[in-house]
Amino acid sequence: MWEKRPILLLLLATAAIMVGTIVTMIVPFMSVNTEADRIESVTPYTPLQQEGRDIYIREGCNNCHTQTVRPLVSEVLRYGEYSKSGEFVYDRPFLWGSKRTGPDLARLGGKYPDAWHYKHMDSPRTMITGSNMPDYGWIKENLLDPQMIQRKMETLNFPYTAEQISALAVKNEMDAMVAYLQKLGSDIPWRKAAETTIIGELNNPFTGDKGAIEAGGELYENSCAPCHGDKLEGDIGPELTDLDMDDADLYQIIHNGISDGGMPAFGSIGSDKVWQLVNYLQSEDDN
Amino acid sequence: MEKPQYNTDIVKSFVHSSVLWGLVTVLVGLVVSVQLTNPELNFPPYFTYGRLRPLHTNAGFFGWVVGFIFATFYYIVQRLCKVRLWSDKLATFQLWFFNATIVATAITLLLGYTTSKEYHEMEWPIDLMIIILWVTFAVNIVMTIIKRKEEQMYISLWYMLAAIVGVAILFLVNSAAVPVSLFKSYSAFAGTNDANVQWWFGHNAVAMLLTAPPLAMFYYFLPKSTGVPIYSHKISIISFWSMIFMYLWTGAHHLLWTPVPDWIQTLAMAFSVMLIAPSWGSVINGYMSMKGQWHQMRENYLVKFLILGITFYGLQTLQGPMQAIRSFSAFIHYTDWVPAHIHMGTMGWVSMIGFASIYYLVPRIYGKELYSIPLANVHFWLALTGQLVWSISLWIAGVLQAGMWTAMNPDGSLTYTFMETMVEMYPYWWARTAGGALFFFGILVFIYNLFKTVRNGEKTAPLTAIAQGRA
Numbered sequence: 144m145w146e147k148r149p150i151l152l153l154l155l156a157t158a159a160i161m162v163g164t165i166v167t168m169i170v171p172f173m174s175v176n177t178e179a180d181r182i183e184s185v186t187p188y189t190p191l192q193q194e195g196r197d198i199y200i201r202e203g204c205n206n207c208h209t210q211t212v213r214p215l216v217s218e219v220l221r222y223g224e225y226s227k228s229g230e231f232v233y234d235r236p237f238l239w240g241s242k243r244t245g246p247d248l249a250r251l252g253g254k255y256p257d258a259w260h261y262k263h264m265d266s267p268r269t270m271i272t273g274s275n276m277p278d279y280g281w282i283k284e285n286l287l288d289p290q291m292i293q294r295k296m297e298t299l300n301f302p303y304t305a306e307q308i309s310a311l312a313v314k315n316e317m318d319a320m321v322a323y324l325q326k327l328g329s330d331i332p333w334r335k336a337a338e339t340t341i342i343g344e345l346n347n348p349f350t351g352d353k354g355a356i357e358a359g360g361e362l363y364e365n366s367c368a369p370c371h372g373d374k375l376e377g378d379i380g381p382e383l384t385d386l387d388m389d390d391a392d393l394y395q396i397i398h399n400g401i402s403d404g405g406m407p408a409f410g411s412i413g414s415d416k417v418w419q420l421v422n423y424l425q426s427e428d429d430n
Numbered sequence: 431m432e433k434p435q436y437n438t439d440i441v442k443s444f445v446h447s448s449v450l451w452g453l454v455t456v457l458v459g460l461v462v463s464v465q466l467t468n469p470e471l472n473f474p475p476y477f478t479y480g481r482l483r484p485l486h487t488n489a490g491f492f493g494w495v496v497g498f499i500f501a502t503f504y505y506i507v508q509r510l511c512k513v514r515l516w517s518d519k520l521a522t523f524q525l526w527f528f529n530a531t532i533v534a535t536a537i538t539l540l541l542g543y544t545t546s547k548e549y550h551e552m553e554w555p556i557d558l559m560i561i562i563l564w565v566t567f568a569v570n571i572v573m574t575i576i577k578r579k580e581e582q583m584y585i586s587l588w589y590m591l592a593a594i595v596g597v598a599i600l601f602l603v604n605s606a607a608v609p610v611s612l613f614k615s616y617s618a619f620a621g622t623n624d625a626n627v628q629w630w631f632g633h634n635a636v637a638m639l640l641t642a643p644p645l646a647m648f649y650y651f652l653p654k655s656t657g658v659p660i661y662s663h664k665i666s667i668i669s670f671w672s673m674i675f676m677y678l679w680t681g682a683h684h685l686l687w688t689p690v691p692d693w694i695q696t697l698a699m700a701f702s703v704m705l706i707a708p709s710w711g712s713v714i715n716g717y718m719s720m721k722g723q724w725h726q727m728r729e730n731y732l733v734k735f736l737i738l739g740i741t742f743y744g745l746q747t748l749q750g751p752m753q754a755i756r757s758f759s760a761f762i763h764y765t766d767w768v769p770a771h772i773h774m775g776t777m778g779w780v781s782m783i784g785f786a787s788i789y790y791l792v793p794r795i796y797g798k799e800l801y802s803i804p805l806a807n808v809h810f811w812l813a814l815t816g817q818l819v820w821s822i823s824l825w826i827a828g829v830l831q832a833g834m835w836t837a838m839n840p841d842g843s844l845t846y847t848f849m850e851t852m853v854e855m856y857p858y859w860w861a862r863t864a865g866g867a868l869f870f871f872g873i874l875v876f877i878y879n880l881f882k883t884v885r886n887g888e889k890t891a892p893l894t895a896i897a898q899g900r901a
Contacts, residue, residue, distance in 0.1 A: 146583050149575045149591060156592040156674055160599060163678030163701070167694050168603075168630040174691065175622045197614070201542035203480025213687035215760055217836040220844050228689035231621025236546055239625055239688060243764040244466065246848045267469075273853040277465075277472035277479060291611070298610045366847070413843030 175228060182229035185330040187301040188323070190292045190308055195323025197295070198282065198316050199238070207276070209240035210249040210327065220411045223250030224333035235299065245276060252329030256405030258379040259370060260321045270369040282316035334402045339410070341398070345391035348415075349422050359423025362416055366409065375427055380406065386428050393421045434899030436508045440521045442795045444501035445788055447529055449877060451493025452784070454536075456870045458486040463863040467856055476540045484551040485539045491549055491639060492560070493532045495780060499593075499643045500528065500567065502787045505795075506586055506650050507571055511578030514899075516570050524566045531559045543613040547628050549635055550604055554615045557605040564601065568594045585666045589646035592674045596638035604631035622689050630681035637677040640775060641743075644783040645712055648740060651783075651790050652719060655732040661718035669711025676705050683754035686763065695756070702754030709747030716740040731806045735786035738814060742778030749774070761836065766855060767828025770821040777817035777869060785813065785876065792880050797897030798887025805879045812872030820865030827858035 145152045174180075188196060199205070212218055214225040226249050231237055255263075263270040265280035289311040296303045349355035364373070370380035377383070386393065397417050400408030409417060465471050465479040472478040508515055515521055535552045538544075544551040552560070571590060575583065604627055606618035617624050649666070653659050660666060682690055682698035716737070720726070726733045749771055752758055762768070793800050800806060834854065837845035895901040 146588075147581050149572065149583065149587075152583070152588060152591050153572070153595055156588075157595050157599075159671065159675040160592075160596055160678055162675065163680075164599065164630065167679050167682060167697055168627060171626055171691060171694055172623060175626070176620055180622075180689075200544060200546045202478065203484060203544065203546070205546050206480050206483045209764055211688045213760065215687065215836075217838060217844060220838075220842075221835070221848065226689055228622045231625075231689065234621045235619070235624065236617040237621050237624040237628070238546060239685075241548060241684065241764070242766075242768060245852075247764075271849055273849055275466055275469045275852070277469050277474065279474070281474050295610050295614075295616075298608055299616060365849075411844045412847065413839045413845075414841055415839075416843075 176232050180228040181232070182227060182331060184332070185230055185232065187233045187299070188326065190289075190296055190303050190311060191287075191314060191319050191322040192326045193295060193299065193301065193323075194287055194292050194311070194316075195319035195321070196238075198320050199323060200236075202279065202282075205238045205240045207240075207242065207244035209243050209247045211239040212247060212249045212328075218247075222247045223328065224331070224337060226328070227331070230328065230330060233299075233301070245274075248324070248327055250328040250333070252325045252327040253334055253402065253405075254407050256379055257321050257325065259405070260324055261317065262369075262379070264317060264320065272365060279317075279320075282320065285316040287311045287314050287316065287319060334408075338399045338402070338408075341395065345394050347390040347394075347418060347421065349418050350390075352422065355419045355422045356426045357423075358416075359419035359421070359426075362412075362420050363423055366412075367420070375424075383424055384428065386424060390421050390425065393424060394418065397421065433514065435514055435901075436899035437504070437515045437518055437521065438795050438897055438899045440515065440518070440525065441501050441505045441791060443525050444497055444504065444528075445791060445795065447525070447532075448494055448497025448501055448784075449788065449880065451489050451497050451532060452781075453873055453877065455486060455490040455494050456866070456873050458482055458489060460863065460866050460870055462486055463859065463866050467859045467863065475542065481540055481542060481544075484544060484548075485536055487549055488535055488539065488551060489532065490776060491635070492535065495639060495643075495784065497528070498784045498787060499639070500524070501791065502647050502650075503571060503590055503643070505791055506646070507574050507590065510580065510584045510587055510650070511574055512580045513574060513578055516573035516577065520566050520570050524563060524570070527559070527563055527566070531556060531563055534559065538613065541613075545607065545615065545617070547604065547617070548632055550601075550628075550631060553613050554605065554607055554609050555612060557601075557607075560601065561605075564594075564598060568598065584650070585660065585663075585670065586646040586650040588670050589642045589649070592670070593638045593642040593646070596634065596642065596674070600631045600634050600638060603627060625685055625688065626682060626690050626694065629684040630678070633681040633684060634677055636775070637673075640780050641677075642674070644739070644743075644780050647783050647787045648712070648716065648736060651732070651787055652716060652736050652740075655730060655736060655786075655790065656720070656723050656726055658719060658723055661715050661721065665711050665715045669708040669715070672711075673705070673708035676701050676708065680705060680754065683759070686754070686756050686759040699754050699756060702751045706747060706751050710744060713740055713744035713747075731803055731810060732786050732789055734807075734810055735782050735789065738810075739779050739782030739786065742774055742782065742817075746771070746775045746779055761832045762828055765828035765831045765835075766824040766858065767832070770824035770828060773817065773824075774821045777813065777820065782813065785809070788876075788880070792883055793887065793893055794896040796884050796887065797894035798883055798889050799893065801879050801882035801887050805875055809872045809875045809879065812868050812875060816865050816867070816869030816872055818865070819868060820862050823858045823861035823865065827855050830854060830858075 145155055211226045212222045219225055266278055267274040267276040289308050292311055293308050370378060371383050372378045375383040394417055397420055398410040400406045462479055462482050535556055539551060543553045545553060575587060607615035609615040619627050649660060679701035680698045682694045683702045686695050789806060831851050834846045834851040839845055
């Protein structure tokens with residue numbers, strides 16, 4: 144009989160559509176973003192960070208980068224602590240993405256120093272060999288519009304100060320982008336918590352091994368040279384020619400990074416590769 | 431003079447628009463695929479991958495697909511209801527407004543005005559335009575059905591009506607935003623809620639735009655092309671109602687392992703697997719309608735497009751539920767496997783049905799036989815091989831990438847850095863571009879054939895009668 148009555152069909156179809164909609168789309172509003180998943184230390188974006196986020200959206204960065212770390216072993220090793228609902232309560236819109244042409248960025252904040260981001264955004268391939276990310280140096284040329292950003296903060300109902308707004312006048316879009324990237328995922332102190340202290344003695348398994356030094360040299364070229372220079376002369380990071388450090392201490396630093404100093408942790412590449420790097424650095428040190 | 435029984439001009443115009451936007455979609459698709467292998471081909475600020483990719487997807491969804499939905503539905507609804515379209519003027523307004531909306535979408539996306547929400551990137555003023563567009567379309571279809579002269583509503587009309595309400599509900603909710611300026615707004619929902627709303631929209635836009643309408647076309651054009659009715663009315667009823675009921679539960683399968691509450695993910699997973707039944711209901715109904723008619727696969731190019739289309743629908747609705755299972759999603763999600771899946775659906779299923787529908791319509795709206803059936807066959811093979819090269823190369827890439835992402839050494843460390851996995855993708859990305867190029871050549875052959883049909887096609891009396899709206 145519904146096959147002969149279009150209005151009835153429309154109503155029945157609406158009802159069929161609404162059942163799943165109510166259960167899976169409307170009911171969740173009762174629990175998500177409530178006290179239940181609130182995280183105390185998560186704060187709204189500052190005017191500069193929010194503007195950076197809007198530029199991230201404008202340039203469609205979410206087409207290639209996700210912003211959610213899933214609770215899976217390889218993922219937590221690669222990116223860091225898995226994402227929690229409470230970390231996203233100030234995200235309008237959410238930017239979790241659906242495709243990782245580039246790496247996930249949910250835990251990017253604090254991984255590298257600002258200078259790394261400026262260089263990388265300017266010319267990704269000088270920092271990461273083989274990258275297919277477009278150059279974004281041109282956003283440096285665009286100055287920010289403090290009035291507009293103030294309006295955005297009002298609309299979002301985020302706290303801000305007059306100083307924060309007036310400070311925007313001398314900033315450009317690159318400053319905003321870097322400020323945003325440095326905030327990502329850093330509202331919870333996961334980086335400190337993830338640091339591991341190695342118990343017991345650390346013994347260099349490759350002392351004097353030429354092969355290990357050579358392998359370490361290759362690793363250095365790809366992972367370290369962008370910051371410490373091709374000849375260890377230093378650039379964004381300090382020079383490494385005069386380390387005067389024992390093997391175990393050097394191992395610890397490469398393994399854990401220096402979270403306050405902008406040195407990323409390289410523990411996830413495995414102890415063999417970290418030792419190869421140690422041997423390479425020590426051999427260069429001796430020269 | 432009394433108006434002819436049917437309005438054919440509006441169908442013509444929507445076919446033109448749709449084919450034009452289809453060409454744009456594939457062209458932009460080719461450009462972005464080359465940008466992924468050759469980053470120096472990004473031309474900021476307007477022509478970077480980040481801005482062009484949403485243009486590709488939205489031109490595909492809203493220009494090409496919605497364009498031929500409008501064209502075919504206006505043709506079908508008049509025939510199935512045995513009355514002229516309710517309002518010619520409204521339909522003409524809709525035609526111009528449709529093209530204005532797509533142009534506005536393209537321009538604003540290139541200017542960087544975007545909400546970032548996938549398949550719904552356009553900012554709020556364009557959302558308003560789309561709402562107006564959909565309402566005019568809905569009113570015209572529903573009013574035509576109401577004043578119909580055929581009491582029974584055929585299957586295609588059910589799918590049309592469901593799509594009309596479905597799209598309206600999805601689009602309205604997902605558009606909810608607070609404007610800051612004319613071209614910037616913030617979502618009404620935050621974080622995890624926003625993600626859940628977006629994928630409820632995202633997945634069901636697939637249901638209501640890329641599944642229900644092509645099924646409406648399939649159920650109409652298959653019997654029209656073969657001359658044999660649909661196998662089972664009962665299967666049609668069951669698969670229709672169970673499909674529109676079950677689809678809406680599945681959006682969160684795009685969000686497995688994310689902070690979205692577990693129970694929503696589990697429901698999405700379960701319903702995704704259950705959806706195999708109604709999807710395959712339509713596939714089996716299609717196959718069984720070919721009983722005793724399989725020789726037409728050799729003789730009738732329209733049947734070839736339609737049956738291959740429903741076959742890819744079948745494969746798509748098996749692969750989709752597989753990806754919606756937590757364990758498999760953990761492995762494959764975020765890799766190049768996923769675009770391969772989407773493109774089997776869009777190039778293999780939706781576009782095949784679109785091509786078939788347009789090949790069916792053009793001779794009838796111009797009153798001329800198709801210029802060249804061999805060329806239509808060439809198009810068929812280019813579209814088929816193009817799509818297979820596209821998808822198969824990225825399925826392989828996706829499995830390779832997933833394997834490398836999750837590979838671990840005995841000491842519990844990762845075997846590969848992210849970049850070591852990414853550079854492995856380049857050969858497959860080239861293969862994808864080659865597949866896309868084949869598909870693009872197919873489209874050129876298609877357009878050439880349609881153009882020659884309009885200009886030089888052989889006139890016949892029965893076709894002329896249809897073209898003049900008398901039959």
